[in-house]
Amino acid sequence: xxxxxxxxxxxxxxxxxxxxxxxxxxxxxxxxxxxxxxxxxxxxxxxxxxxxxxxxxxxxxxxxxxxxxxxxxxxxxxxxxxxxxxxxxxxxxxxxxxxxxxxxxxxxxxxxxxxxxxxxxxxxxxxxxxxxxxxxxxxxxxxxxxxxxxxxxxxxxxxxxxxxxxxxxxxxxxxxxxxxxxxxxxxxxxxxxxxxxxxxxxxxxxxxxxxxxxxxxxxxxxxxxxxxxxxxxxxxxxxxxxxxxxxxxxxxxxxxxxxxxxxxxxxxxxxxxxxxxxxxxxxxxxxxxxxxxxxxxxxxxxxxxxxxxxxxxxxxxxxxxxxxxxxxxxxxxxxxxxxxxxxxxxxxxxxxxxxxxxxxxxxxxxxxxxxxxxxxxxxxxxxxxxxxxxxxxxxxxxxxxxxxxxxxxxxxxxxxxxxxxxxxx
Amino acid sequence: xxxxxxxxxxxxxxxxxxxxxxxxxxxxxxxxxxxxxxxxxxxxxxxxxxxxxxxxxxxxxxxxxxxxxxxxxxxxxxxxxxxxxxxxxxxxxxxxxxxxxxxxxxxxxxxxxxxxxxxxxxxxxxxxxxxxxxxxxxxxxxxxxxxxxxxxxxxxxxxxxxxxxxxxxxxxxxxxxxxxxxxxxxxxxxxxxxxxxxxxxxxxxxxxxxxxxxxxxxxxxxxxxxxxxxxxxxxxxxxxxxxxxxxxxxxxxxxxxxxxxxxxxxxxxxxxxxxxxxxxxxxxxxxxxxxxxxxxxxxxxxxxxxxxxxxxxxxxxxxxxxxxxxxxxxxxxxxxxxxxxxxxxxxxxxxxxxxxxxxxxxxxxxxxxxxxxxxxxxxxxxxxxxxx
Numbered sequence: 001x002x003x004x005x006x007x008x009x010x011x012x013x014x015x016x017x018x019x020x021x022x023x024x025x026x027x028x029x030x031x032x033x034x035x036x037x038x039x040x041x042x043x044x045x046x047x048x049x050x051x052x053x054x055x056x057x058x059x060x061x062x063x064x065x066x067x068x069x070x071x072x073x074x075x076x077x078x079x080x081x082x083x084x085x086x087x088x089x090x091x092x093x094x095x096x097x098x099x100x101x102x103x104x105x106x107x108x109x110x111x112x113x114x115x116x117x118x119x120x121x122x123x124x125x126x127x128x129x130x131x132x133x134x135x136x137x138x139x140x141x142x143x144x145x146x147x148x149x150x151x152x153x154x155x156x157x158x159x160x161x162x163x164x165x166x167x168x169x170x171x172x173x174x175x176x177x178x179x180x181x182x183x184x185x186x187x188x189x190x191x192x193x194x195x196x197x198x199x200x201x202x203x204x205x206x207x208x209x210x211x212x213x214x215x216x217x218x219x220x221x222x223x224x225x226x227x228x229x230x231x232x233x234x235x236x237x238x239x240x241x242x243x244x245x246x247x248x249x250x251x252x253x254x255x256x257x258x259x260x261x262x263x264x265x266x267x268x269x270x271x272x273x274x275x276x277x278x279x280x281x282x283x284x285x286x287x288x289x290x291x292x293x294x295x296x297x298x299x300x301x302x303x304x305x306x307x308x309x310x311x312x313x314x315x316x317x318x319x320x321x322x323x324x325x326x327x328x329x330x331x332x333x334x335x336x337x338x339x340x341x342x343x344x345x346x347x348x349x350x351x352x353x354x355x356x357x358x359x360x361x362x363x364x365x366x367x368x369x370x371x372x373x374x375x376x377x378x379x380x381x382x383x384x385x386x387x388x389x390x391x392x393x394x395x396x397x398x399x400x401x402x403x404x405x406x407x408x409x410x411x412x413x414x415x416x417x418x419x420x421x422x423x424x425x
Numbered sequence: 426x427x428x429x430x431x432x433x434x435x436x437x438x439x440x441x442x443x444x445x446x447x448x449x450x451x452x453x454x455x456x457x458x459x460x461x462x463x464x465x466x467x468x469x470x471x472x473x474x475x476x477x478x479x480x481x482x483x484x485x486x487x488x489x490x491x492x493x494x495x496x497x498x499x500x501x502x503x504x505x506x507x508x509x510x511x512x513x514x515x516x517x518x519x520x521x522x523x524x525x526x527x528x529x530x531x532x533x534x535x536x537x538x539x540x541x542x543x544x545x546x547x548x549x550x551x552x553x554x555x556x557x558x559x560x561x562x563x564x565x566x567x568x569x570x571x572x573x574x575x576x577x578x579x580x581x582x583x584x585x586x587x588x589x590x591x592x593x594x595x596x597x598x599x600x601x602x603x604x605x606x607x608x609x610x611x612x613x614x615x616x617x618x619x620x621x622x623x624x625x626x627x628x629x630x631x632x633x634x635x636x637x638x639x640x641x642x643x644x645x646x647x648x649x650x651x652x653x654x655x656x657x658x659x660x661x662x663x664x665x666x667x668x669x670x671x672x673x674x675x676x677x678x679x680x681x682x683x684x685x686x687x688x689x690x691x692x693x694x695x696x697x698x699x700x701x702x703x704x705x706x707x708x709x710x711x712x713x714x715x716x717x718x719x720x721x722x723x724x725x726x727x728x729x730x731x732x733x734x735x736x737x738x739x740x741x742x743x744x745x746x747x748x749x750x751x752x753x754x755x756x757x758x759x760x761x762x763x764x765x766x767x768x769x770x771x772x773x774x775x776x777x778x779x780x781x782x783x784x785x786x787x788x789x790x791x792x793x794x795x796x797x798x799x800x801x802x803x804x805x806x807x808x809x810x811x812x813x
Contacts (some may be wrong), residue, residue, distance in 0.1 A: 335542035
């Protein structure tokens with residue numbers, strides 16, 4: 001086993017990201033104070049931020065707020081506050097942290113969250129989204145729009161009637177935004193935003209393909225989260241695009257120099273499931289000490305599957321927004337399509353193993369991951385490790401137990417390597 | 426209470442059907458009708474009229490209850506996933522669902538959706554259909570969308586059964602199911618008027634048996650019950666009158682329902698087997714039958730933890746129902762790990778407290794065998810209401 005390296009987020013882009021996200025939260029805080037611009041609460045998965053941005057509204061993501069609280073190790077008081085209100089220990093902790101935040105005067109450790117002018121439930125896959133925004137709607141009493149995105153039922157693509165249904169709802173949403181902001185939609189501006197999103201998405205996709213290199217230039221889980229904040233909160237803006245241009249340059253440079261996040265890359269793995277935010281560093285180091293790098297992750301595709309070919313189309317803005325929501329993100333696809341996605345990662349990104357991080361809070365991700373393990377380990381012969389904790393609730397993380405499982409897994413991989421029985425990617 | 430042939434024969438038979446994880450009654454039906462198909466309906470709501478119109482038997486696949494030991498499914502679904510998901514998979518993995526030609530899953534919650542995919546992978550010979558219900562009920566396009574979705578299901582059923590479904594056949598099925606639903610509504614009305622004459626556990630057993638037999642056979646049972654029950658002589662006891670909320674998907678054991686009643690409650694209304702009594706009124710019998718089903722889903726259906734209707738808060742429905750029935754309290758009977766029910770509870774609790782309506786929260790699992798604790802909690806609650 002390699003010596004225990006002290007890992008850190010990679011490079012200039014991490015600092016730039018901190019600066020951008022800090023500025024984003026300053027904007028939120030200013031909007032909370034001034035009531036302007038109007039805030040639209042939205043969800044991450046396949047969201048129509050381009051449309052919201054075209055109206056000059058401020059996108060607010062309760063999921064991002066919840067995870068920021070968790071990263072700062074301050075989630076528990078908010079979670080407990082929600083539990084006092086009647087939420088169960090078994091409910092999604094993102095929701096509880098957010099509800100707790102709402103009832104704490106929307107004062108987060110990193111800024112103030114504005115009251116919503118629009119509660120836009122873009123229901124892409126996760127059913128908890130519906131509950132979450134149904135609850136926010138009761139508490140905030142703002143204008144509400146439930147944008148229904150049919151789950152993908154056909155193997156190859158969304159059905160034409162699904163596309164028509166979503167586009168029709170987007171048109172209804174446009175009327176709602178026009179009412180809230182008091183101005184008509186500027187279609188040219190929407191097309192411009194979609195073009196920015198298309199370029200941003202393309203750069204993000206290129207970065208993700210760079211992680212096929214050996215050594216992998218960027219940890220596609222622990223470092224990819226650095227890029228996910230700007231991808232969601234700033235997509236469709238000039239500064240969001242500039243960030244991704246910078247990020248691409250840096251990762252490309254690292255690829256050319258043969259640099260990876262660790263001094264020595266010994267294992268490449270694919271990881272499934274959201275990160276344990278309160279213990280991200282601890283979790284990361286449990287892998288780093290084995291020289292293990294995540295070359296691909298499903299979590300980094302919750303907002304979109306640009307790496308497999310999606311791009312917003314400025315000439316058909318509503319249709320491409322609808323396609324993004326319906327099809328081009330992980331969460332609106334079924335578990336078997338996720339198996340295919342992971343299989344592709346294992347093969348094309350050259351991974352030695354699959355790690356499944358099963359989180360109690362997110363049943364969209366976790367329900368059935370035992371079947372996933374069965375499929376990969378039994379049917380495909382991919383060494384697979386399943387560990388459990390939570391994405392937000394610090395009460396469900398046991399470092400000692402996690403360490404035991406991870407060490408045992410990599411010891412077994414070492415053994416396979418020694419006896420020459422290692423699975424070929 | 427007088428014991429008639431009805432109690433001895435019909436209720437005993439229903440209970441036998443309901444508590445049989447081998448689905449013997451359905452198997453017998455299939456043997457007798459070798460050219461007809463069986464389509465499983467996972468909770469909550471399935472378009473059973475379409476299945477019926479296809480000449481197939483819609484069968485409620487509602488978990489394994491406390492009759493099935495989970496030996497295989499635990500490896501597929503984690504400890505924090507509700508029991509019905511695991512017991513339903515267990516039924517499949519142990520060959521008990523081999524009588525099905527198709528099965529419907531629905532967009533009710535995240536584990537149910539993933540269960541559909543796990544079924545598709547593990548049972549490649551079974552036709553698995555996932556139905557997406559509209560979640561923007563305020564949108565004028567919801568009916569068009571849902572009609573198209575039902576059209577897709579009609580085509581899937583035609584593939585399963587090898588016969589197409591004519592509008593006339595669907596119309597006839599709607600008429601028949603309207604009759605059936607009317608009887609079920611009467612049964613509930615009877616219970617609300619004289620709960621001492623129809624314990625909830627009996628009504629439940631009678632209704633649940635209907636999810637496991639052809640509607641044509643179940644109708645006469647319901648009609649017999651409606652004739653016999655008013656004549657029962659039962660003394661009304663000093664109990665509180667409650668509405669049960671939260672058990673719309675995973676079902677509590679029948680003996681738990683009985684234990685709650687015996688602990689001092691009359692259950693005036695509940696959301697057990699909600700999908701089989703989804704519509705609040707008749708489905709229109711004129712016009713396009715698919716559109717009738719689609720509009721009924723959107724405009725004439727019960728409020729439910731798996732349906733999100735921005736047109737009215739669901740807590741307002743609950744408060745209104747409690748008041749309309751003159752109930753004393755609400756009993757939350759939520760399946761352990763059922764996220765929709767647990768989320769709803771937070772909203773309901775708030776609304777009930779504002780309205781001054783007492784409530785008790787109980788968690789259950791379908792595989793429970795011992796009900797002492799639940800009984801104790803209900804007794805304490807009832808005592809606090811009656812003597813507090």
